[in-house]
Amino acid sequence: MVPHETSPATSELRDLLRYGTDDQHDRFAKLFSAEVFDHVEGRSPAENAALAYRRLRHVNAELGPAAELVTGDLERFLVLHEWAGVLDPTLVSVLTIHYNLCLGAILELGGGERPELAAVVGELSRMDSVGVFLATELGYGNNVAEMRTRAVYDRATDEFVLTTPSHEARKFMPNTGLDGVPKIAVVLARLELDGQDEGVFPFVVRIRDENGPLPGVDIQSLGDKPGLALDNAVTTFRGVRVPRALLLDAQEPVIGQDGARTGAAKSLRRRFNRAMTRVQTGKLCLTSATAAAARASLFIAVRHAFARHVTVSGGRSVPVMTFRTHQAQLLDALARTCAVSVLLNSTRRQAAEGPFASVGVKRALAITKALVTWTAQDVVTTCIERCGARGMFTHNRISPHVALVQGSVTAEGDNQVVLLDAANEMLLGRDYTPPPAVTGDGSIDDPEHLLRLFSHRERRIFEKARAARGDGADPFERANSAALLSAELGRVHGVRRTLEEFHAVSLRATSPEARTVLTALLLRFGLAELGRDAAWHLEEGSLTSAQTRGIPAAITRLDALLVPEAETVVAAFGFTNEVLRAPIAENDYVRAYAELLPVPGLPLI
Template sequence: MLEFVRGDALDAKTRLRVADAVPPGFFSYPGGLTAREHQALTYARLRRAGLAAPPAPELLDDPPALCALLDRAAIADPALFHVMLLHYTLALGPILRFGADREGPREARDALETMASFGTLLMTEAGRSNSHLSPRTIARHDPGTGGFVLTTPDAEAAKFPTNTAHPQVPKTAAVYATLVHGGSERGVFVFVVPLRGENGRIPQGVRITPAPETTGLQVDYAAVRLDGLWVPREAWLRDGARIGEDGSFHDPAGGPAQRLTRSMAVAPAVWRAVVSASAAITRASAGVLLAHSTGRTTLGRLAPRRLLTDYRNQNEAVLGALASAYALTAVAGHAKSRRAAPPPATGTGGPATAWAPWSAVDRDLALLKAAATAQAHDTVSRCRTHSGAPGFAATDRLNAYRGLAHAYTSAGGDNELILFDTARAMADLDGYQPPPPPPAAGPPDGGDLASPRVWLHLARDCERRMRDRLAERVAAARARGHDPFTAWNDNLALATRTATACADRTVLEILTAAHDTGPALLRPALRLHALGWLDRRAGNLLNEGVVPPGVLDEVWALRRAVCDELTPHAAALAAAFELPTDITAAPTAFLTTPPPDPSGGPSGSPSAGDPSAGGPFGTPPA
């Protein structure tokens, strides 16, 4: 199981460098910090991590290594994960990918690679939804200098949210702006803009308005406006586009729609990292719940002094969290090994999307991001609930993990918009092939719901039926004279469920492959996760006529059986996650142990047999 969780893409040296980059001292904060002091410490840790980790270009060329670094940051501190992700994938990533013939903004790149400045992103605009499709922040060419002038026309076009508020932390931004030249919009390009110097100085033409403090994901949020900010020619990450000496504009991408897709092409690195981090925080949350539950007695009058995990609801919550963690780990392994779809060919049609640009970049990876964050949020929330008051008040870890999962249902591409665009492609058969009709002989393996082939049979049948019905309803609305907005707006609920069914089927295909090739103990864990899927989606499956009434009774019976099979192995399942000991300690461990040393200390990653990862049910953790 340890080999499955680790995967086979990282060598021992890289794993050690990642562990050194995010040492045990990063897994907590000293008490009494103000919000700004807390944020400053986060950035100090980011600088230390960046200097200890492999060089940024190597990380960005090695998805498993970058994800390993970000996973450890997410488990240690979701805020550190967030600013680290922005720094590497959305600030340095565009410079390395789009810098023209490697000329690019050399000074900004050096500052980011040496952690002299921290990367941030200026993309979303505060006043309009779907603002990625057409940013109102404008870039105009200055023929006198060869540079560009960036302008935010009003407060509604302010870039928000950004992590730029701390007055003493140097920041360099990747700004997404619409290039206007020759009286026409030429598409969305990225410009590199220093927002704060080393001493916190803000250049003329930049206005930063700090946002109110929040505890959801503790970073220095602010809105940014650019008021006639001049930047040199090298700040334009032109990706092959150019403005000739005669003022003519040339873009090999073809047009504004294709340029938007290319400029968003850094997103797959974000999605891989978010899927992987979703698995990481789910593993950590499952470890916390196991630690809370192991050996804990109850005083209920039905059976005083019974162990908490003797109750099916708690037993299934713990094992279900462990199962979901393994399922997401399988999905993360798939995402990290999968290269992004190639950009659209020069001169081809624009993005086949209606709500957001993400699905035009890589529809499958965007959909996996939506599925992984939704699953992580659901599992982490259940771990928090089943850890009772201690899980809420004795530690902020589960609250922080839940906040991270919740934040990334919108960040990195809004999940609902990804689902809408996926559903539109499914209905139009745009780069999408529906699952074939089920065989006349009926479901495989006699319809045994514990069989992976039956999971796939049900998921594919449900997806195909939903897709056909959605296509028919939209087509009928158009035939009645409705415009595209009305035709789709009346069917968004079905569209969401249809795209979710596609995501479910994709995930189950990944899990079936892992079930067939992975270690023996992985199989019952994945069966339990699949039974949980059947329980959650029973309404859709019943509505589409894929399963008969009474199916939940069979699901519940099978779930009890697989939980009985997994219960003796709960500690082994959790130990393979290699969680640091301060994570696997129960939430109330502060009552009997000294507070952690915030300056760092000896590494605590238990081996597969370390009892600090939680003993078997009924045995208190060491």
């Protein structure tokens, strides 16, 4: 163990930056150290998909009661996704689909009294079958509320007949394609009763057993998806019969025991939102995994930057982290990652207090997902580049994170779409009041003044976006005319929230060393964001020309402070290379490669 991992500053930084308990992290670190999670080369996509399901079963065997994990222990559930995101991006997908979207939906929406559902819950909990979730359709992606899969009630048999009426309505792209893995799905479809559309509801449908797709279910593989070995497919239903007991309508029953309609729907939109309720938890699962992947990438890249030496003038050997260009990119990535991790921690606590369906929680989930996953996308790419050619190889753990972060940008609601939805709610004044547009004099290296600057910009963008919406009668035209400003409002609101939360965390530090490091990271993040908007602030008069010109120099001063602390910060992320097993994260990475790829008789210098 290197000194950075055991220093008092590292311990306090870990307590302030990490989510979850030490016991949870220790348990999952041990779980993911198992041989089944060793890196494996030379497998086909189908073999990698099968490996992901073996790993899923291994995790399930170690977790304890699945229902308790899904519905009663959000913190442990999210920490599990963090570790999966670090070690196996494909596992993240199958974890959140099986536990959250499928099993979670059955437990939350099915009620606890139907023996048919209890049997399904038992089967999924034992992992005799793997759970999947079928919502999105080929022609209905971000407008999934308009889906066309039909579930027509047959009163004579007390069943629903599940049908795909057109190519547009084929379910795209659930993980239903791998042979030999029994699958039970939660399928979203439009419930039709006596010719009337009752809205979108979830149905529990067995779609394949160990021998293949069941009668009436057509599954066609979508082929390879680089980086994620998920068995994505297009799924079509041809008259599949589903017993009424497998309709998940406990919170608003549609059909009474006598087969008659129980009453008119209060809101078809509300029924759709209820059917999709687990997607909100899914946002947290994927965002947690993505943030952890960014931190792990930095852990590896920063350690390698100090271990990898080059020769400079005078024959001196120096770490590549000595180079200003190398420092600037990795420290920018480090500050941004710490900042959005703090934002995510706050959002996870807010979500735990709930309710998930509240406007405030849904806005926080959407904006946090967008900021975290877009940041992680940049950070992972930077880490690969700064590790040189070695960073491209999967055995060094960083490159597999590319597919995870790219997938997370669009999964559980495309970032651009959820950001716009959140901003539109803000513009309508739903559980949101814009901050005051007051700046005053101050220094750009004062966190309080940075907060005033971002509050000022948020207020001004809010006012401009409200004005751009106008008073037209067409809601779409009003929203679309202000879309660019709305997206910027969502982003700036997220940055302001991040600064607030990061500042609060820095003030909780008790040791001078930890507070100094956290404040430097906060300022490094804030000044980079301020530089992005500097022209606007200069025109607005909230920054002087001297302050604008001073931003690069201020960042340089912060980097000089942060370079010697960078290994301490990444050590505070709580990873060890005993778990990650990345050769380039070793202090002697050449020896690590000699052990990975031995050549008999060849000495080490």
